[in-house]
Amino acid sequence: MPSGILETILYAEDLEAAEDFYCHVLGFKVFSKQHGRQLFFRCGDQMLLIFNPNATVVPAPADSRLPVPVHGALGHGHVCFRASGVEISSWRKHLEDKGLTIEADFEWPQGGRSIYFRDPAGNCLEFAEPRIWGLE
């Protein structure tokens, strides 16, 4: 089986709004970007890639050196970032200070807290303690 995930993908049609949010609210630094198509961030030992689905559903030219297959989804995706209990409290305050709505905030029956909020594209973002999955 695969040893780990290298790239996690979200979609956003407005990549400028996404860049502003992920950089200025969540503190990411742009790894690379291509106007109107993609916006890449490093997150820990992997990558968070945000694509404009209107661009990625267009096939690469037949003679492309890099024939990346088409992909792209519409709707509201979901990603969860790892955080300790203390970090989640800090994130909640920080996100509210930035004017965001915390859509949910609860403890799981098995122990561990999650908070949920939205990026500008409506993707459902979460901070959770790894112990909700028995992870460290």
Added chain:
Amino acid sequence: MPSGILETILYAEDLEAAEDFYCHVLGFKVFSKQHGRQLFFRCGDQMLLIFNPNATVVPAPADSRLPVPVHGALGHGHVCFRASGVEISSWRKHLEDKGLTIEADFEWPQGGRSIYFRDPAGNCLEFAEPRIWGLE
């Protein structure tokens, strides 16, 4: 900024086909599942969660103990798993032996190989060497 990603999400309407594929082709073991709604796998130090978007767009009951917000996307998502160059060659042979089509297989200009294929829902899956991102 977030220290890492805890949950990566894909969507599939046919979760039985997804379970068969992720378990018998990719070698995952089911962490937990809920018929018609979700199918969860551990992958390294994080989780790969596959949801039926028709179920996750339905709001939780107002009095729910676990008011997980709605999410759900239609189309073809994308996830990339990490693998060494040697592992990618093994995966290619294994996937072809299972009857899958390798949709693309190339070296990136910065060094490192990617192969692409599809899950039964049409999600675009990839194995890539972490060095394509300067990661180990």
